[in-house]
Amino acid sequence: MARIAVVAGDGIGPEVVAEARKVIDAVLPGVEATEYDLGAARYHRTGEVLPDSVLAELGGHDAILLGAVGDPTVPPGVLERGLLLKLRFAFDQYVNLRPSRLWPGVPGPLATVKPGEVDLVVVREGTEGLYAGAGGSLHRDTPAEVATEESLNTRHGVERVIRDAFARAGRRERRKVTLVHKTNVLTHAGSLWARAFAAVAAEHPDVTTEYQHVDAAAMFLVTQPQRYDVVVTDNLFGDILTDIAAAVTGGIGLAASGCINPAGTYPSMFEPVHGSAPDIAGKGVADPVAAVLSAALLLDQLGHADAAARVTAAVGAELAGRTPGVPLRTAEVGDRLAGYAVA
């Protein structure tokens, strides 16, 4: 039976993760879960972000379920670089998978799009680009200060994530992959992405392809999100585009994500796109749907496609039954989802 590590984290993290576990237990009884205390709370208590021994232990699991880490009281970058990105890089989670659907029952912000019309997935590169941590500064705090950030892109890293995007597109109905970059300005990295994309596309004559500059894609995600099926893009562009995709499909409260190591050499990690939301933490009002959908991605990754499909369908039933404006209770939503999933 699967052994998963659970990093509930800060703020609403523990609240939504509890419901995700409830649903996992319902559809796949017997999953062994070990909790790890990481995040802002531990950092404040001990100064530790991610001890090597904990990293090694996490690495021994089949998957990681993460709630949310972070808090305004921690300096920017400490937990992001030291924990979240560290895990993505250490476990070579090069596919950052972010599906977006406009579910029936969810009031999206767009007047022009009907529920059911948006069903896209962004395959965001997870181990390279501007997230590599290559950069520095000189003459800090003087008028002569200069600061750099470097985007590092390898054929190895780019090609493998593009391959993953094409493989996913091949299993979907529309079989379309959109490459998003900024080839007209970022000519070196853009050319590498475009050439790797063309090479992989040539092996998949059954998949339709298109290219868009990131600014155009950001615009079309607002005006015509229906046009996208699979979008593949670099780490930073993917960060931005997935938040737009979430916004047009009802908000990051519903957005799931998986940081996936497709080779399975290290565990993949699943987390809602939303943060720790300290303003509503502890009140039992956070929407656990994003965490539960992330759990569905986890189940799918571990080979339990059927359990994953049941969880996803349960979310569909839950959302279709909601009345906009009626406040929700985290635990009640989890109970309902678990019920739907086994019905």
Next chain:
Amino acid sequence: MARIAVVAGDGIGPEVVAEARKVIDAVLPGVEATEYDLGAARYHRTGEVLPDSVLAELGGHDAILLGAVGDPTVPPGVLERGLLLKLRFAFDQYVNLRPSRLWPGVPGPLATVKPGEVDLVVVREGTEGLYAGAGGSLHRDTPAEVATEESLNTRHGVERVIRDAFARAGRRERRKVTLVHKTNVLTHAGSLWARAFAAVAAEHPDVTTEYQHVDAAAMFLVTQPQRYDVVVTDNLFGDILTDIAAAVTGGIGLAASGCINPAGTYPSMFEPVHGSAPDIAGKGVADPVAAVLSAALLLDQLGHADAAARVTAAVGAELAGRTPGVPLRTAEVGDRLAGYAVA
């Protein structure tokens, strides 16, 4: 009297620029305009992108009015780096000014926002960041290829654009500046931006400030664009955010932009955000509003605030009078705008 250089460019560029000139002539008779033939057409004919002699001549004008350059037949980067960005950098146009308003009469895509509620301006840095052209590649076209793009940020460059944003905010009603960056990942550049922002903010106690990560800002531009007044951000983030802002306010067909050298040491340049739109070129159906609003920014920059205000008001009248779905004719719109502006 003002002397302006006109680069009509490719595709619909000449069509929309003709209307912008019509409107300028109406509100400020006697402006001297010299046309420069630059863009895809010249590149194909002569292989030239921007000869030094032309660059020098352009530099002798009070301002530049640009239509659109580019065409799918030109390799990515050639005209962008060789012409558009070259002008922005050579003329030290460090303020890339992009206002977005949801005009009454314009059907925006958002169900949640009413006309008149959005009135924001993005002050995008125009001479640094990932646009610096610092990058390269090794082992090209082999499995070992690596490609880099470097974001270069100086205290000099960052502080001056932030100063401009605060100065603009001080002249607006809400007096609010939002800094957008990604300080939690791009820690070096992010820290420089955040420290420069804090220093300038301290000199403007009358201006409200806030900070948002770029992914959050991309989301909030969709869900709550009303919340923004002045947004200041780096070159690449500004590229993406301004297209989202355009999308939520009716599309890039209405989006104006100015590449401004506030010191006046070189001419500023004004151009619609849209491109050359080869698919509709030559048909006389392109909307000239973005070009005309760019002309209003030009007039304002040259000290003709009154003429600029009349052009902006004319656009308001034009848009309020439109019936969604009724096709427009470029020249007729220009005629109407010129008429409204002098009425």
